Amino acid sequence: MTEKVTIADVARLAGVSRQTVSNVLNSPDVVREETRQRVLRAVEELGYRVNQAARQMRTGRSRLIAIRIEPDRDGINGSVLDRFLHGLTESAARSGYRVLLYTADDDQAEVDTFEDLLGAYEPDAFVLTSTHHGDLRTAWLLDRKVPFVTFGRPWSADSAGASHAWVDVDGAAGTAAATRHLLDAGHRVIGFLGWPSGSGVGDDRREGWSRTLAAAGVDPAGLSRATSDGVADGEKAAHDLLRSDLGVTALVCASDSLALGALHAARSPGLAWRPGSDAAERPVAVIGFDDTPVAKAVGLTSLSQPLAQAAAHCVALLTTLLDGQADPGEAPANVLLEPSLVVRQSA
Amino acid sequence: MTEKVTIADVARLAGVSRQTVSNVLNSPDVVREETRQRVLRAVEELGYRVNQAARQMRTGRSRLIAIRIEPDRDGINGSVLDRFLHGLTESAARSGYRVLLYTADDDQAEVDTFEDLLGAYEPDAFVLTSTHHGDLRTAWLLDRKVPFVTFGRPWSADSAGASHAWVDVDGAAGTAAATRHLLDAGHRVIGFLGWPSGSGVGDDRREGWSRTLAAAGVDPAGLSRATSDGVADGEKAAHDLLRSDLGVTALVCASDSLALGALHAARSPGLAWRPGSDAAERPVAVIGFDDTPVAKAVGLTSLSQPLAQAAAHCVALLTTLLDGQADPGEAPANVLLEPSLVVRQSA
């Protein structure tokens, strides 16, 4: 282990008191310029770093941000959160914070972990992901006045009074852009593959598609299918939609998993090409969501979320909450980012 | 925020001194059973949790394990580390540790971060991933006697004297199993797609293939191609290998990225099927490595690393290093796990 260098060591070398060293680091403006330099030189020479544990004892601030890491349930979409996590770690570091991980199988377990962590490590804030209807977690944190940001909008209808800071990606804007792209390419009858209504994210993404399609004069009714998220599910749903006589030539999907399934369905003989029509040679166009590695690998056009940006905004909101003077009257800020369409072979 | 409960509060409620409460939690055997119960009841009632910062001040132990989170360079293989990370977080929690994240662009930056973290947060140990030849990091940590484990063998030839604890997955065993699987299926001329020699992991994986092939009486010479890791690279290399007149009917690949490229190459007309031969109908078999989501999605047979297990072993080794009495004579332990072949359509 490295020999410990304390603030007292620096003080001794610089010929000042401990408190002056502390001031140089925390309130440089109250220290005379000359002493400041001298102290800084001593800090440099000894390689001094303030001990977080000791600082935390006095200040009550740990400079830790806690976040849950989830197992990639789906397998394909998992990497989205991991990329967000990477961005968060970088942004946090830039603001002098570190990221602490934890796991939890459900909301209740996560709330228990909040309690554990707050008692033991005292993280300054939490970042929540995968927000959903009637989220126990946000209510609990709001109640205890623990600072936090969510990556994902508060979808709950029941969050009547209190609200919180959040950052999200505008799914509807994304699917709208995808739909527009397809319309521009000459497609008219554009289908949608998504999840059963009830999930905020899913409904939002469907909305962007239907709105845009309707605006172009195409009735979206009957052109949408809902299924659980998975390649096989997507394939089945796509099959179903393409087999119908609606003349669907393109599909916008709520995830890359579904889109991948759709691609498979579109490739299966007798469906990808509509025999006897003038568009005979044109395969069904497919657009996914999240721009996962899979999309890149198989040439799937997809919507890319600005995850590093989102993470940076989360940190920015948190530092405002933490460092800024608490202005109780002010409504918590939030940020809505636009995804960008990454065009590849599939559309 | 939650109102803080200190050890003094518990002591007061239980009618004992602070130290007795501390003893109940840390050395239960020195406390009389009856008082122990009384204290535990008080702990329960107040929801007391020991404050890590304060404990750390006295004991010098933070109960933190630090690990780097890397951006998924490749995109496809990235998820491997993320799954490992998830396992690590779970195992660590079970042993009373938390995982602290950091980022670093190269070895030197990572060493700088070691210094930073050790000075500030004092993590009890590090977990290193992506070990490679002449790793600066392990040398630095060994020199400072900072406890750590690597996920990945020490490949360096230069680590003459000192060694360290490690956990790894036996790549050679994996490719050997894959090759055997292909041999059993009747293939004889089995090619290998890997990376330029010099990378420990890559050489190891190639070795398992060549050894097994040779043992089956097939000379591996000329059946191997080396390229950088990427789908396009894999496709090119596979093309090259299949175009040659060696009669390659199957490919073992060092990664799923390469394998995916190989699949593309195999599908391209005139290559997948060998016209005029009796095996005319049989497509080229392909096996990847890492069993990434992409493999699952496209039906690629691949080698799955037991990542959760590996993570658990890492934590086990660390706790031995940390909690166990330091036995300087003992050689650091290490664990080599076998990957398992997940058979899908591609082979």
Added chain:
DNA sequence: AGGCATGATTAGATCGATCAAAATAAACTG
């Protein structure tokens, strides 16, 4: 009963930083 080892509990110091308030130095004012 006195002497002593053993068991159980407690008081006081300490880890390394910051806060609060006091002490000292420098600058200003009439």
Added chain:
DNA sequence: CAGTTTATTTTGATCGATCTAATCATGCCT
């Protein structure tokens, strides 16, 4: 130049736990 104000630095207490060493009980043996 005394009397203040302002700028700079220092002293002592404190955060919440554990360590060390001391204290208070008990039991056992001769």
